[in-house]
Amino acid sequence: MPICEADPWRLQYFEGLPCPENVFIPTEDGDAWQWFPQHRWVYNKLRIAETQGFACGPHGIEPPSFPVFSKPIFNLRGMGTGSRPLRTLREYKSAQRPGHVWMPMFTGEHVSTDVAVVAGRARWWRHTVGEPIKDGMFDHWLVLAEQRPDIEAYGGNWIATHLPDYTGMLNIETIDAKIIEVHLRFADQWPDLYGGRDWVAALVALYAYGQWNFTDFNRRDGYSVVLFGGHGLQYRHPPQDLIDEITSEPGITSVQITFDEDRPASWHAMPPGGFRLAIVNCHNREAGFRAREKLAVSFWATQTLRSTRRRIGASPMPMRPPPEAHSNIE
Structure with a gap:
C-alpha cells in the first residue's frame, strides 16, 4: 500500500482507497527520513531550536542558566527516550552524554499538531492534547475541533520561512506555542477523527498532485x-x-x-x-x-501469564498476576 503503515492495526484507516503506485506517504519517521532527504534536517532538534533563536547547545557547552531540558539531538524511534529536565549545573555535569542537546524548559501546554502543507503554505491544521498518567502513559488524547490561533500563526510563519518548498503533512509538537519537534508525517492514530475516508482521500491528493481539497465543515472534538x-x-x-x-x-x-x-x-x-x-x-x-x-x-x-524473557530451552516462567483487571488504568 503506498500509504506505508508499519502498524497493522492502523491499516483499517487506509484500506480500499486508491493511491497511485508511485506515491509514497509516510507514517513513520524512518520512512520520511529516507524519502525526503532535502528536508530531513527537521529531525535535528538542535537545528529546530536554533531556527527559533532559543538558547541551546550540545552537551559539552554549558548552559548560561537553569533549568534546561535535555534530549537526544536525533531519535527517530521512541522520540521521548532519554529526555529529562536538568535543574542545576551539578545535575547537568553528571548527566552529560554524547549526542544530546539542551534547550529552554518550557512549561506551557504541550500540543501535537498535524498540518497539511502545500509549497510552504499551511492549508489545514488539527490540534491534539493528551491527558498524561505517569511514566510516559496517556489516559486519553483530545483531538480538538477548535483552532489554536497562536500555534497556527507562529507555526505557519516558521513553515513558510524554513520549509518553503515542502509539500506534504507535518506533525509539529509545541509547548507554549514554541516548536520543540517536527516530523515529516502525520499522526496515524486518528484519521477517522479527522474526517475518515474523505480526509484520507485529501491526504492522497496532497502527495499525488500537490493539492489540498479537504472541506472541514463538520469538525467535532x-x-x-x-x-x-x-x-x-x-x-x-x-x-x-x-x-x-x-x-x-x-x-x-x-x-x-x-x-x-x-x-x-x-x-x-x-x-x-x-x-x-x-x-x-x-x-x-x-x-x-x-x-x-x-x-x-x-x-x-x-492473557497468557508468562515471562517474555526466555533462556534457550527454558520453560516459560509463571508470573503473579496483578490484583485486579484494571490495575494499570488510572
Missing part, C-alpha cells in the same frame, strides 16, 4: 482512549466479535489492538509505565471509557 496492561505478560487479542460489538456502538469510530500477539511483548516499543493494549477512538468520551472497560475484562480473561 474526538477522543482517543487508551488501555494499558502490565509489562512482563504475553497478551492475546480479544475476540473479533467483541471488537465488532464495540465499534457498532454509537459514538465509537474505531478500535485499535496495538500489538502483535505473535511477537514477544519485549519487542514492542512501549512507555515504561505500561504495555499499550488498545486504543478506542470516539466522539463520545464516556462511550470510549465504557469500551475500554469491556476490552480490559477481555484481556484479563485471555
Whole structure:
C-alpha cells in the first residue's frame, strides 16, 4: 500500500482507497527520513531550536542558566527516550552524554499538531492534547475541533520561512506555542477523527498532485482512549466479535489492538509505565471509557501469564498476576 503503515492495526484507516503506485506517504519517521532527504534536517532538534533563536547547545557547552531540558539531538524511534529536565549545573555535569542537546524548559501546554502543507503554505491544521498518567502513559488524547490561533500563526510563519518548498503533512509538537519537534508525517492514530475516508482521500491528493481539497465543515472534538496492561505478560487479542460489538456502538469510530500477539511483548516499543493494549477512538468520551472497560475484562480473561524473557530451552516462567483487571488504568 503506498500509504506505508508499519502498524497493522492502523491499516483499517487506509484500506480500499486508491493511491497511485508511485506515491509514497509516510507514517513513520524512518520512512520520511529516507524519502525526503532535502528536508530531513527537521529531525535535528538542535537545528529546530536554533531556527527559533532559543538558547541551546550540545552537551559539552554549558548552559548560561537553569533549568534546561535535555534530549537526544536525533531519535527517530521512541522520540521521548532519554529526555529529562536538568535543574542545576551539578545535575547537568553528571548527566552529560554524547549526542544530546539542551534547550529552554518550557512549561506551557504541550500540543501535537498535524498540518497539511502545500509549497510552504499551511492549508489545514488539527490540534491534539493528551491527558498524561505517569511514566510516559496517556489516559486519553483530545483531538480538538477548535483552532489554536497562536500555534497556527507562529507555526505557519516558521513553515513558510524554513520549509518553503515542502509539500506534504507535518506533525509539529509545541509547548507554549514554541516548536520543540517536527516530523515529516502525520499522526496515524486518528484519521477517522479527522474526517475518515474523505480526509484520507485529501491526504492522497496532497502527495499525488500537490493539492489540498479537504472541506472541514463538520469538525467535532474526538477522543482517543487508551488501555494499558502490565509489562512482563504475553497478551492475546480479544475476540473479533467483541471488537465488532464495540465499534457498532454509537459514538465509537474505531478500535485499535496495538500489538502483535505473535511477537514477544519485549519487542514492542512501549512507555515504561505500561504495555499499550488498545486504543478506542470516539466522539463520545464516556462511550470510549465504557469500551475500554469491556476490552480490559477481555484481556484479563485471555492473557497468557508468562515471562517474555526466555533462556534457550527454558520453560516459560509463571508470573503473579496483578490484583485486579484494571490495575494499570488510572
